[in-house]
Amino acid sequence: MDRSNQNFANQATAQPALRNAEFALWINPEFNASHSCFSTDTVDVQGIELAQQRLQRFAPLLEHLFPELKATQGLAESPLLAVAANDFWRVKPEQGHFWIKADHQLAVAGSIKARGGFHEVLEFAEKIAHQHALLKETDSYLQLASAQARAVFSQYEVAVGSTGNLGMSIGMMAAGLGFKATVHMSCEAKEWKKKRLRQNAVTVHEYAGDYGLAVEQGRLAAHANPLCHFVDDERSTSLFYGYAVAAYRLQSQLQAAGVIVDEQHPLLVYLPCGVGGAPGGVAYGLKHVFGPAVHCFFVEPEDSACFLVQMQHPEQLGISIYEAGQNNQTIADGLAVPCASQLVYPLMRTLLSGIVTTSEPSLYSNIWRMQQAAGVRVEPSAAAALSGLRALLETEQGQTYLQQQGLQKHMVNANHILWTTGGSLMPDEEYTPLLGQGKAFAHS
Numbered sequence: 509m510d511r512s513n514q515n516f517a518n519q520a521t522a523q524p525a526l527r528n529a530e531f532a533l534w535i536n537p538e539f540n541a542s543h544s545c546f547s548t549d550t551v552d553v554q555g556i557e558l559a560q561q562r563l564q565r566f567a568p569l570l571e572h573l574f575p576e577l578k579a580t581q582g583l584a585e586s587p588l589l590a591v592a593a594n595d596f597w598r599v600k601p602e603q604g605h606f607w608i609k610a611d612h613q614l615a616v617a618g619s620i621k622a623r624g625g626f627h628e629v630l631e632f633a634e635k636i637a638h639q640h641a642l643l644k645e646t647d648s649y650l651q652l653a654s655a656q657a658r659a660v661f662s663q664y665e666v667a668v669g670s671t672g673n674l675g676m677s678i679g680m681m682a683a684g685l686g687f688k689a690t691v692h693m694s695c696e697a698k699e700w701k702k703k704r705l706r707q708n709a710v711t712v713h714e715y716a717g718d719y720g721l722a723v724e725q726g727r728l729a730a731h732a733n734p735l736c737h738f739v740d741d742e743r744s745t746s747l748f749y750g751y752a753v754a755a756y757r758l759q760s761q762l763q764a765a766g767v768i769v770d771e772q773h774p775l776l777v778y779l780p781c782g783v784g785g786a787p788g789g790v791a792y793g794l795k796h797v798f799g800p801a802v803h804c805f806f807v808e809p810e811d812s813a814c815f816l817v818q819m820q821h822p823e824q825l826g827i828s829i830y831e832a833g834q835n836n837q838t839i840a841d842g843l844a845v846p847c848a849s850q851l852v853y854p855l856m857r858t859l860l861s862g863i864v865t866t867s868e869p870s871l872y873s874n875i876w877r878m879q880q881a882a883g884v885r886v887e888p889s890a891a892a893a894l895s896g897l898r899a900l901l902e903t904e905q906g907q908t909y910l911q912q913q914g915l916q917k918h919m920v921n922a923n924h925i926l927w928t929t930g931g932s933l934m935p936d937e938e939y940t941p942l943l944g945q946g947k948a949f950a951h952s
């Protein structure tokens with residue numbers, strides 16, 4: 509037995525929740541392919557365009573503040589990677605074309621949280637800048653790197669509750685602009701993420717409880733400071749719009765790659781889901797851009813399937829996984845969330861095709877399968893995307909869905925996108941054992 513295997517054996521006894529079925533697919537009975545994005549009291553599609561413009565306005569400033577963003581001219585954007593059909597994923601050419609939307613590589617934040625988190629901090633910075641007349645109409649946003657602007661920002665605080673990655677995104681951007689930055693971390697948060705934030709002048713508070721508790725503590729602490737902006741992951745439209753911008757960016761990348769998306773060339777997208785903000789924003793944006801040609805699936809750990817639990821109990825708003833007998837025990841720290849976003853849930857009721865739940869062994873083996881097939885280094889949460897693809901292609905429910913939607917005859921022209929939501933910043937000490945455990949699981 510190799511060392512990594514042994515490590516896992518120790519962990520397995522501490523985590524009796526491990527089960528063997530790899531994944532399951534729930535098809536959303538309310539899904540309506542022709543239903544387009546609608547507006548609610550809180551969300552409308554124009555918000556996506558405004559967010560896109562805001563990120564563009566700030567690009568020169570971000571390029572100046574973060575050397576890592578030079579290559580993408582100040583925009584946090586990830587490549588779209590083509591992946592050949594392969595045995596590691598058990599996929600064949602007649603099942604379509606395969607892509608990775610490589611958000612694990614997003615600079616500075618290292619995860620999908622970059623677009624949403626940066627957008628919300630920048631929206632706040634813009635508001636403060638206008639209040640203090642830091643921006644004249646002709647001024648470039650580079651002005652906001654001046655000593656005068658930073659002195660103003662330093663009076664304000666930006667705070668957030670997080671399982672790790674949202675804190676990384678908000679904390680890095682807020683501190684980068686000169687705000688006081690505070691992150692309230694739930695018990696899942698990895699040590700290296702806290703350390704990295706502290707090294708970048710971010711204050712990190714740690715809690716023994718779950719994500720819901722960290723958010724609550726953060727909200728309370730933020731209320732005590734009138735100059736504090738609290739980023740509310742469960743309700744924020746600013747985060748949501750920032751996430752949704754990814755749809756425009758993906759559209760350009762697909763066009764550049766010569767990929768057609770229409771009803772004869774369906775686009776199938778697999779999105780790891782925690783509270784539902786990031787995948788919900790992306791799905792909303794994609795529906796806006798591609799309409800009935802796009803089919804979005806969320807993927808959740810089977811012991812933290814909060815979005816599924818909410819979709820299955822529409823009459824119980826705010827229901828938690830604990831009420832459904834789940835315990836929030838998962839290696840996918842970014843997805844370890846007990847309650848679905850009540851901002852996003854209503855938007856997904858008819859737009860989301862289905863939800864895949866994945867077992868813990870699958871999350872591990874997916875890490876290895878992603879590395880073998882595509883050479884990508886992803887964290888467990890991001891690896892979940894692969895279970896989405898496999899569940900659609902391998903389960904009876906998946907076949908039924910393809911049949912009902914009239915997609916079977918178009919599969920050879922389909923494009924599948926695995927959204928790899930995080931992981932490139934993971935230190936080797938963290939990644940190498942996961943990869944070893946993943947390999948062992950893939951062969952067992």
Ligand SMILES: *Cc1c(COP(=O)(O)O)cnc(C)c1O
Pocket residue numbers: 619620621673674780781782783784785786787788842843845887889890929930931
């Ligand atoms: C946060 C996160 C997600 C899911 O985003 P939610 O908004 O919580 O649904 C997926 N993958 C990774 C790596 C994340 O950090």
